[in-house]
Amino acid sequence: MKVFNQLAVILxxxxxxxxxxxxxxxxxxxxxxxxxxxxxxxxxxxKVISIESVDSISSFFLDNMALFFVPAGVSLITSLDIIKSNIIVLIATIFITTVIVMWVTGIVVEVMMSRKEGKKNV
Known part of the structure; x- marks a missing residue:
């Protein structure tokens, strides 16, 4: 019954x-x-809701996360002809966005590390 209550909170x-x-x-x-x-x-x-009020159901969802990607995978397979016709654009987009994400992540890590070092020196 606890899981149903937690599911009701999430839903x-x-x-x-x-x-x-x-x-x-x-x-x-x-x-x-x-x-x-x-x-x-x-x-x-x-602290409006406690972690215990969603703990079991969230663990269940995280443990079975792979199942939630099945519909997206099936959709990709049914759209294979669209993907083939736009493969160059998709590869370029994936490459450019990956570089941007890596660059921004590096900047954020450097900023956070400098803040952490700044707090140690104070």
């Missing part, structure tokens, strides 16, 4: 996120699942 927060997403869809397009995750994060940080 409730997701539903609220979907509702908020539908309200703001005219202004900005943010998926309801993302809004729900932000709401869950804020609620956990502000």
């Amino acid at each position: 409730g927060i997701w539903a609220i996120g979907e509702y908020i997403s539908s309200l703001i869809s005219g202004f900005i397009a943010i998926p309801g699942s993302i809004i729900g995750m932000l709401l869950l994060f804020i609620m956990l940080q502000t």
Whole structure:
């Protein structure tokens, strides 16, 4: 029964996120699942809900995460002809975005390390 209560909490927060997403869809397009995750994060940080109230179901979801990628993989297979016709653009996009992510990650790590060293010296 504990798992069902935790699932109800997660689904409730997701539903609220979907509702908020539908309200703001005219202004900005943010998926309801993302809004729900932000709401869950804020609620956990502000101790509105405790980690124990979502611990078991979140562990279950994390342990079985590979199952959630099956529909995306099937969709890729059904779209193979579109992928083939745009392969150069896709490879260039993947390469450029990978370089940008690595560059930004390096900058963030350097900033965080310098802040950590600055705190040690004080």
